Amino acid sequence: MLEYVTDAADPRLADYTRLRDVELRKSLEASRGLFLAEGEKVIRRAIGAGYPIRSVLTTRRRLDPLADVLGDALVYVVSDEVMSGIAGFQVHRGALASMARVPLPSMESVLAGGSSGRVLVLEDLVDHGNVGAIFRCAAALGVDGIILSPRCADPLYRRAVKVSMGAVFSIPYARMDNWFTGLEQIREAGYQTLALTPDQSTTPIDTVKLAERVALLLGSEGDGLSSRWLEEADEPVCIPMSPAAMAAGVDSLNVVAAAAIACHGLMRT
Amino acid sequence: MLEYVTDAADPRLADYTRLRDVELRKSLEASRGLFLAEGEKVIRRAIGAGYPIRSVLTTRRRLDPLADVLGDALVYVVSDEVMSGIAGFQVHRGALASMARVPLPSMESVLAGGSSGRVLVLEDLVDHGNVGAIFRCAAALGVDGIILSPRCADPLYRRAVKVSMGAVFSIPYARMDNWFTGLEQIREAGYQTLALTPDQSTTPIDTVKLAERVALLLGSEGDGLSSRWLEEADEPVCIPMSPAAMAAGVDSLNVVAAAAIACHGLMRT
Missing domain, CATH: 3.40.1280.10 (SPOUT methyltransferase, trefoil knot domain)
Incomplete structure (x- = not known):
């Protein structure tokens, strides 16, 4: 499911936009049970390993290479400008996925x-x-x-x-x-x-x-x-x-x- | 020789203050033949290996541990504030040295x-x-x-x-x-x-x-x-x-x- 987002401050991007603050990030991950996968290869591997996708953040241009593994996942599509405005992200990697954690094995x-x-x-x-x-x-x-x-x-x-x-x-x-x-x-x-x-x-x-x-x-x-x-x-x-x-x-x-x-x-x- | 510097923009600190720009840094190093050593241990090793000291940038508090190897080197002493204001520098490492390159062996x-x-x-x-x-x-x-x-x-x-x-x-x-x-x-x-x-x-x-x-x-x-x-x-x-x-x-x-x-x-x- 594609949703076009034009503003980096849009609350739907909350999983991604708070990356700057390491401490905040840590508590966010713990309380919501999420983690981020960056770049096509790593996202593929996370999905292949069975982690549920919360959402994917990408640009129009970078969406296609991932399309075959995304199923009906929620995908936020943004412009290059919004993408590069999001903390620490290198546009050439082109995609971030917010994934749900699963219980660790014993x-x-x-x-x-x-x-x-x-x-x-x-x-x-x-x-x-x-x-x-x-x-x-x-x-x-x-x-x-x-x-x-x-x-x-x-x-x-x-x-x-x-x-x-x-x-x-x-x-x-x-x-x-x-x-x-x-x-x-x-x-x-x-x-x-x-x-x-x-x-x-x-x-x-x-x-x-x-x-x-x-x-x-x-x-x-x-x-x-x-x-x-x-x-x-x-x-x-x-x-x-x-x-x-x-x-x-x-x-x-x-x-x-x-x-x-x-x-x-x-x-x- | 100690010189107290109170302003990060002081031209005497030029070896150190242009660190932010990688490209500028590269040309600076090539044209002036310098490199930077960071932290007490690494500075000691550079001096021990025979590289000439152009200058050292440190704080009053971090000067003593290095005093025995600095000889009559030019040392710029700055406040913690000026130190941490200089690009990418972590105050706890406490010292930067600008060293002259020497010809590489064949x-x-x-x-x-x-x-x-x-x-x-x-x-x-x-x-x-x-x-x-x-x-x-x-x-x-x-x-x-x-x-x-x-x-x-x-x-x-x-x-x-x-x-x-x-x-x-x-x-x-x-x-x-x-x-x-x-x-x-x-x-x-x-x-x-x-x-x-x-x-x-x-x-x-x-x-x-x-x-x-x-x-x-x-x-x-x-x-x-x-x-x-x-x-x-x-x-x-x-x-x-x-x-x-x-x-x-x-x-x-x-x-x-x-x-x-x-x-x-x-x-x-």
């Missing part, structure tokens, strides 16, 4: 697993871009699923969705209810828990003996994993770094690069 | 090599953040040096410096004069040239036989390597991806994740 169901027997567990990663990039890596390399600690950033936040290129829709994830007991639940589901650490005295991820089911624990770039998780994990593992770089204290891997290398190591057969 | 000298016998060759990567992140990875993992194609983004551009955490100062790099003959020069310096490609029918980077000297060629995320380089390289190599993800066509690694995994594979002994 941790148990994500841990019930897929074909690889490999999952990631992210502890308190607060940067949405990093979360999105890690989802993209995990999906590309064939990880089965991702478990988030209670304080980990939302994978459906706009920037995470965008950076992931829609991988947040293709890889199952769940959020841990309880940080204290979360690892125990993972181990009870039959997973070996490996804690990634910069500590070069630990076993390299490429040579550690992998069980049939392995959960790799990743912490944030600044703080790393909590001492509780480091101690509770079955084994700490590292990515070997250049001794010269370590000695100079100047270089370390960013969390996405570390996650990529670690996932790759995890998927070896 | 490709020959970078290829003369270091301890690992491993170099990266970046073809036409235009995203400064990606270039910075790849430098950070390469430095952390112990790659000897980086060769840039003529059209590759500038590692000393502000965002590249920042994302690299200063690794652009710690790893030697050179720019190829000629894209057509560049690879030939690298091979003449005794390097095996490996072209990273998403093509899953090629040899995985982890199992390819590595020569004593290896140059890994990386292209941009969208276009990949040019067909010329792909053909001219000694061997194409890939990172094994999830067959399900490949089949769905939805997931691929971003260039930084791919570079991280490939560098790690390259450094195996």
Whole structure:
């Protein structure tokens, strides 16, 4: 269903026009249970993953490429001027969709697993871009699923969705209810828990003996994993770094690069 | 030498106050041969790497932590208000330095090599953040040096410096004069040239036989390597991806994740 809107201040565009204010955005998403998908590819992936469409915002010119997947969704058609006037939006991407959230699967169901027997567990990663990039890596390399600690950033936040290129829709994830007991639940589901650490005295991820089911624990770039998780994990593992770089204290891997290398190591057969 | 400046429009701050305009910034950097280092750590690394200081812009409160490395450099001290008024600057980082560029080493000298016998060759990567992140990875993992194609983004551009955490100062790099003959020069310096490609029918980077000297060629995320380089390289190599993800066509690694995994594979002994 097409509705032509000529004014960016039109209340029908409320899902889209309040993007500027991060705090407002957060509460809007939580209370209304929505998220935004940006650009044709990502919108296709969100729809393909079964998320209900609340509405789509696009221009006349950018509507056609999406027409086959929109069904009878509500589509607001605006001019290029209105489109580019809406916060942070690049006209060349041409379409935004407001999608309804659906209940997350339980941790148990994500841990019930897929074909690889490999999952990631992210502890308190607060940067949405990093979360999105890690989802993209995990999906590309064939990880089965991702478990988030209670304080980990939302994978459906706009920037995470965008950076992931829609991988947040293709890889199952769940959020841990309880940080204290979360690892125990993972181990009870039959997973070996490996804690990634910069500590070069630990076993390299490429040579550690992998069980049939392995959960790799990743912490944030600044703080790393909590001492509780480091101690509770079955084994700490590292990515070997250049001794010269370590000695100079100047270089370390960013969390996405570390996650990529670690996932790759995890998927070896 | 301290100079107190009370007005953001003061012409002495010209190196810093024109940051908003990317195009202007580019020409400013080229014509005056300067670049900007942001934050105490990165400024220390730039100074430590021998780049001459043109000036430093900071607040009274943020000056002390840097005092030991500034020598008799010209320091403009401003109020928090003036500091935060200057384009894009986050007050908590507290210091910007305008540094003079120095001539780049020749490709020959970078290829003369270091301890690992491993170099990266970046073809036409235009995203400064990606270039910075790849430098950070390469430095952390112990790659000897980086060769840039003529059209590759500038590692000393502000965002590249920042994302690299200063690794652009710690790893030697050179720019190829000629894209057509560049690879030939690298091979003449005794390097095996490996072209990273998403093509899953090629040899995985982890199992390819590595020569004593290896140059890994990386292209941009969208276009990949040019067909010329792909053909001219000694061997194409890939990172094994999830067959399900490949089949769905939805997931691929971003260039930084791919570079991280490939560098790690390259450094195996």
